[in-house]
Amino acid sequence: MSYWHIDYHSKYQALTFEVTEVLKSIQSPYQKIEVVETPAYGKVLLLDDDLMLTEKDEFAYHEMLVHPTMFTHSYPQKILIIGGGDCGTLTRVLQHKTVEKVVIVELDEMVTQVSQEYFPQLVSSTQDPRVELIFTDGIKYVHNCTDKFDVILVDSTDPIGPAEGLFRLSFFQDCHKILEEDGILCLQSESPWIPELAELISYVNQDLKSLFPVVKAYGAAIQTYQAGFWLFQLASKKYNPLSKEIENKIKEADLKTKYYNPNIHYGAFKLPTFVNELLHEPS
Amino acid sequence: MSYWHIDYHSKYQALTFEVTEVLKSIQSPYQKIEVVETPAYGKVLLLDDDLMLTEKDEFAYHEMLVHPTMFTHSYPQKILIIGGGDCGTLTRVLQHKTVEKVVIVELDEMVTQVSQEYFPQLVSSTQDPRVELIFTDGIKYVHNCTDKFDVILVDSTDPIGPAEGLFRLSFFQDCHKILEEDGILCLQSESPWIPELAELISYVNQDLKSLFPVVKAYGAAIQTYQAGFWLFQLASKKYNPLSKEIENKIKEADLKTKYYNPNIHYGAFKLPTFVNELLHEPS
Structure with a gap:
């Protein structure tokens, strides 16, 4: 029924x-x-x-969490994914040929088990020999980690309950510590249309700017998430996501995508005035 | 209750x-x-x-229907608005100093009367001496019109019932006929996420391309419309909305906006791959 x-x-x-x-x-x-x-x-x-x-629109979120950062980095080899137990993010990371190692740290093993049964097209990516899947608390993992990564992608749930700590300064500090000298952190950062989430976007942006020299937010139309418009924040130690040479790299890679493309890479960073105001950026 | x-x-x-x-x-x-x-x-x-x-987000839709076209035209003086009885579109058109005359053709007088009572901040724009408000069928008005316009903005309801004809080739032909030689037509064209609407976007685009040399679609995040992501289609006899000199015009005009800005003007035309496919455009 x-x-x-x-x-x-x-x-x-x-x-x-x-x-x-x-x-x-x-x-x-x-x-x-x-x-x-x-x-x-x-x-x-x-x-x-x-x-x-x-099933119908996961491509929009996952492509837009992964590809802008992966193409901004000059040669991303070691990737850490926090959350993302459904493996949609992992699937897109593995499209990049430079990748040698992906560690994915999901809190809830049963999310991945259920996804394997109902979204096998995403979870099949875990069979790739470059992938290490760890079921533990991402916040603790990053805090205790002694490895270094080129890229960290935070594919979290909303900032309520276990994921709350993934939006805090102390977590960003730990991420900064385990990123290489030219590393990039990118996180999903909720919808600017919802007042409670807009506040969060604003303070996450300030925290990231206190740690990284390059912090840029970008948006994507994701119909099934809050208000249909989603922000991501990319925090980089060195590379600028708006560098002109990225366009050619995207064209040469010629990845199979349904949302991301060379024009969207740049266009997504052009944000409405009310969002720029949240980020204390000029319009 | x-x-x-x-x-x-x-x-x-x-x-x-x-x-x-x-x-x-x-x-x-x-x-x-x-x-x-x-x-x-x-x-x-x-x-x-x-x-x-x-009340909270009308700015997103109205600014994005009006400003891209008004800044693309080099000197828009005579403007025709079809629909838009709530006067949100009219309010934004009147922000442009070049405007000498605006004809707004709304089918339902009672929409404007009710809006006057509850959205007076929008309907007060009808007091401007440059405005002529006509209550009649926009399709017939355009068909019988002998005036010429620099810009036509179609601010219609969804393509069901009376507004259905505003998405048809015969209407676009009539608009083309009453546009000056450098005129621009811009219409709201629904959400690409909804399968039935995606079909409409595709055939409207083909019809416009059969009439106008420059046809470009662009998007905006409008949280309360279908799936939160909205397309507009701009059909121009001469001007290209992506011309570089537009940026300076936008900066000089320095309009009070909450969504539109010089970066969004260009960024909005960068569309996701699945939308480009609907429009038979490369990504």
């Missing part, structure tokens, strides 16, 4: 969509994990009732 | 938001017109239950 799921974007607004079948519903030590079938989006992964990814 | 309004974005998905008060609810000869108070968006105008504008 079908029903309409309600995905709250704030206390006062929500996305709602028809669910024709609950394919899986289990409780992990951390959260309720569900996969539902929907006419609008295909299969949808829900964590504690919050929409995490959909 | 509060309730949650459901604004369907397709048969299978909807935006839903809390309504704390119905401020107005009347039936015009064409449609049900309502204004409701909401914690998420302030006052909201609904036509036949479909969200038309919100």
Whole structure:
């Protein structure tokens, strides 16, 4: 029997969509994990009732979290992914031929197990010999890590519960410490249309600017996330994501994508005035 | 007593938001017109239950319908607005100092009357002596018009019911006929995320390309419209919206905006690959 799921974007607004079948519903030590079938989006992964990814549009979020940073770095070899147990981020990282090693640190092993069953096209990437999958707390992992990385991608849930610490200065400091001298950190940073999240974007931006010489936010249209418009923040020790030579690298790599392209790489950094104001940037 | 309004974005998905008060609810000869108070968006105008504008984010849609075209034209003096009875588009057109005459053709006089009561900050623009407000069918008006315009802006409702004809080739042909030799037509053209609307975007683009030498689509993040991502199509007889000299004009005009700015002017035309595919454009 079908029903309409309600995905709250704030206390006062929500996305709602028809669910024709609950394919899986289990409780992990951390959260309720569900996969539902929907006419609008295909299969949808829900964590504690919050929409995490959909079969139809996961490409937009994952491509835009991964490719701008991977092309900004001149030669990214060692990559760390925090979160992202559905492996959509990992799948896009592995499209880059320079990659020699990817460590993916997911808190909840059952997210990956469920994803393997319902989103095998994403989780099959874990079979790549360059991948090391670790199930532990990403905050502690980064704090205790003695390795160095070229790129860190933070593919977190919303800043409530376990993911809250992934938006804090102390975590960014630890990331900075384990990045190489030309390393880049990129994180999903929520929707600027939602007042509570807009505040978060603003203070995350200030914290990143206190640590990295190059901090640039960019946006993407992701229909199933809050208000349909999502920000990412790229914090870099050396490389500028707006350098002109990146365009040719993107064209030469000729990756198979559905959202990201050479024009979007630059266009995504052009933000509306109200977002620039949150970031204390000129328009 | 509060309730949650459901604004369907397709048969299978909807935006839903809390309504704390119905401020107005009347039936015009064409449609049900309502204004409701909401914690998420302030006052909201609904036509036949479909969200038309919100106090909080109307700036995004209206600025992005108006300013890219007005700055692309070298000296826009005579402007025609089809639809837009809430006068948000008119308000932004009048920010441009070159404007000598604006004709606004709205089908439903009661939309403007209700807007005057609840969105006076927008409708006060009708007091400007340069404005002529005509209540009639925009399709017939354009068909029978003997005047010429520099810019035509189509601020229509969704392509269902009376607005359907505003997405047809015959209407675009009539617009082309009443545009000056360097005139520009710009229309809102729905969300590329929704399959039914994506089809429409594709055929509107083909029709415009059959008439105008320069046709460019651009996007904007509009949280309360379908899937939060909206396309516009700009069809121009002469001027290219990506010309470099536009940047300086925007800076010099220094309009008060909350979304549009010189970077967004160019960035908005950089579209995701799946949208370029709809438009048969390279990525």
